[in-house]
Amino acid sequence: MGTAAEAVMAVVHVKAPAEHDPYVIEAELTRAICTDRRQPMSAELTLAADVRPSRRHGMLRHGFVALLSVEGPAQPGDLQKRLQKVARKALRRRFGPEVSARVTLGMTDTVAGAYWCSVRGTPQRRA
Numbered sequence: 001m002g003t004a005a006e007a008v009m010a011v012v013h014v015k016a017p018a019e020h021d022p023y024v025i026e027a028e029l030t031r032a033i034c035t036d037r038r039q040p041m042s043a044e045l046t047l048a049a050d051v052r053p054s055r056r057h058g059m060l061r062h063g064f065v066a067l068l069s070v071e072g073p074a075q076p077g078d079l080q081k082r083l084q085k086v087a088r089k090a091l092r093r094r095f096g097p098e099v100s101a102r103v104t105l106g107m108t109d110t111v112a113g114a115y116w117c118s119v120r121g122t123p124q125r126r127a
Contacts, residue, residue, distance in 0.1 A: 008070055010105050011104045012029060012083075013101065017060070022047050026046070030043050033045075038082065043068050066083075079105060
C-alpha cells in the first residue's frame, strides 16, 4: 500500500522574454514538475489572476500558483530547492538561458488564501 500524498501550495515567479506566452510557460512548468523522477508528484498550475506581469528591459515577470500533490513526507527546504532546480532547468532548456524561475513555499494563511482564490475562484453565495 502506498503512502498518502501531501498537498503543498507553492508560488513560482518566472522572468521571461516578452514574446513567450505565459500559458506555454505554465504548461512547460506543469510537465517538468510532473515528470521529475527524483520527487514523484503531480502539479496543477495556474497564472495568478491578481499578479500583473511587469515589463522590465524586454522581460516580463509572471506569477504562477502551484498546487502540488507530493508522495510521502515533503521537507519544505528540500522541496523548494528541488522545484526551483526542475523549473529553471526545464524553462531554460525550452526558452533559453535568459529565463529564470524562483519558487516560494512558505507563506502565511492570508497569502495562501488569496492565491487559493486565484486557482479555484472566489466562492459564490447561493440565494
